Amino acid sequence: MPSREEVAYFGAGPAPMPTPVLEQGARAFLNFEDSGLSLAEISHRSPTANKILADTRAALASLLEIPDSYEILFMHGGGSGEFSAVVYNMVAMWVEKRRQMAERELGDAQEEILEKVKKEVREEMRLDYIVSGSWSLKASQEAANLLEPLKDGGKVGNLVNIVTDAREWNDGKFGKIPHEDTWKLTSPKASVFTYYCDNETVDGVEFPSFPKCLEPKEEGDDRLVVADMSSNFLSRRVDVSKYAVIYGGAQKNIGITDVTLVIVRQDILAAAPSPSFLHDVGIWSPPAILNWSIIAKNNSLYNTMPIFSIWIAGQVMRSLLSTHDDAKVAGQEAVANAKAEIIYRILDSNPSVYQVVPEKSVRSRMNICFRIEDDATEKEFLQGAEGRMLQGLKGHRSVGGIRISNYNAVPMVNVQKLASYLEDFAQRKR
Numbered sequence: 001m002p003s004r005e006e007v008a009y010f011g012a013g014p015a016p017m018p019t020p021v022l023e024q025g026a027r028a029f030l031n032f033e034d035s036g037l038s039l040a041e042i043s044h045r046s047p048t049a050n051k052i053l054a055d056t057r058a059a060l061a062s063l064l065e066i067p068d069s070y071e072i073l074f075m076h077g078g079g080s081g082e083f084s085a086v087v088y089n090m091v092a093m094w095v096e097k098r099r100q101m102a103e104r105e106l107g108d109a110q111e112e113i114l115e116k117v118k119k120e121v122r123e124e125m126r127l128d129y130i131v132s133g134s135w136s137l138k139a140s141q142e143a144a145n146l147l148e149p150l151k152d153g154g155k156v157g158n159l160v161n162i163v164t165d166a167r168e169w170n171d172g173k174f175g176k177i178p179h180e181d182t183w184k185l186t187s188p189k190a191s192v193f194t195y196y197c198d199n200e201t202v203d204g205v206e207f208p209s210f211p212k213c214l215e216p217k218e219e220g221d222d223r224l225v226v227a228d229m230s231s232n233f234l235s236r237r238v239d240v241s242k243y244a245v246i247y248g249g250a251q252k253n254i255g256i257t258d259v260t261l262v263i264v265r266q267d268i269l270a271a272a273p274s275p276s277f278l279h280d281v282g283i284w285s286p287p288a289i290l291n292w293s294i295i296a297k298n299n300s301l302y303n304t305m306p307i308f309s310i311w312i313a314g315q316v317m318r319s320l321l322s323t324h325d326d327a328k329v330a331g332q333e334a335v336a337n338a339k340a341e342i343i344y345r346i347l348d349s350n351p352s353v354y355q356v357v358p359e360k361s362v363r364s365r366m367n368i369c370f371r372i373e374d375d376a377t378e379k380e381f382l383q384g385a386e387g388r389m390l391q392g393l394k395g396h397r398s399v400g401g402i403r404i405s406n407y408n409a410v411p412m413v414n415v416q417k418l419a420s421y422l423e424d425f426a427q428r429k430r
Helices: 019-030 047-064 078-106 110-123 134-147 266-270 275-281 292-297 307-327 329-349 375-387 412-429
Strands: 070-075 126-131 160-165 191-197 225-228 245-249 260-265 354-356 367-372 402-405
Touching: 019 307, 047 070, 047 260, 047 307, 070 078, 070 266, 070 292, 078 110, 078 126, 078 134, 078 191, 078 225, 078 245, 078 260, 078 266, 078 275, 078 292, 110 275, 126 134, 134 160, 134 191, 134 225, 260 266, 260 292, 266 292, 307 329, 329 354, 329 367, 329 412, 367 375, 375 402, 375 412
Parallel strands: 126 160, 126 191, 191 225, 225 245
Antiparallel strands: 070 260, 245 260, 354 367, 367 402
């Protein structure tokens, strides 16, 4: 039976964890701080649980230098749950802002206010989605499922605007990000939000930086940007102030499954209409378990949260702070870049054997996707890798190929082991 040190795991998620954190977690799971109780057994209402929540928030705020004007929420449902939460909460905010504007214009004429907002929802409101891979596609589809078609007076809404679909620019496949000049954005006034997935795990595509066309162009041009950072969270610096919402499932770079982190601007939480007004407009109000305002008011303890998972996330964050000191997440960014460079250099040096899937300018540092000659050769590659205890390299079932997931907890020594195998395999096949 192999030891943990002998196995080099590159799975896309759940991802590898830092061994010291797992060792601490094993002790905490049995007897947390000599309390005689497992951390999985303590009350989520206890002072201990509240301290864990506060400590984890503080660690994340320090790592990413999150402004005080943002809330950090811990939620259920993973990234897929936030596909829905984003729509419910952001649409409710947009409707409430329009209701307030109508109230200032029309006074207390409630029926006129309602009709005005209903008309604006039908004719103006749009949700912008940048579709660069499988997960942003799923998010846009969920939005359409929740909102489309909106029918009122015989008119069907077309509420989800696909800003760009990368497949249309890449022979029907994901693997590049179309130039921003080709994007079709809704005006900031009408757009509820502009959504993108910062790193696409299935397709190996990562935005190299914050899209320039989403930067504010003038005062009052407040385009609300929502980003799914589930798979590159804490792997590079992020200017949080450019986003209305950032979210991520924990099971890649943050910790174990069961918890989702949401960073949301406080003014968004404050703009919430009554459920009855939303229903009269023809929009569903957010379910309580996905309602960011409710979760924030209850300190992320509206219902029973997985305190053990949150504690694990906090341990991972504190280990990054300890490792990189004042550099914070920039220190981890340098490590992630160095590991990715080693792998891509070998792949690019052997183009007759390895064909990297994404366009070079948008290659993911977290999920390195490539193909080998044919299915038989890919199977041979995977079998050879297993023989060297290099595991988790098979591509996503929807696209096949090979995928090397280079998450934060993958140590450099394991990347070097894999690099050696890539070199050896290429030499045999050249």
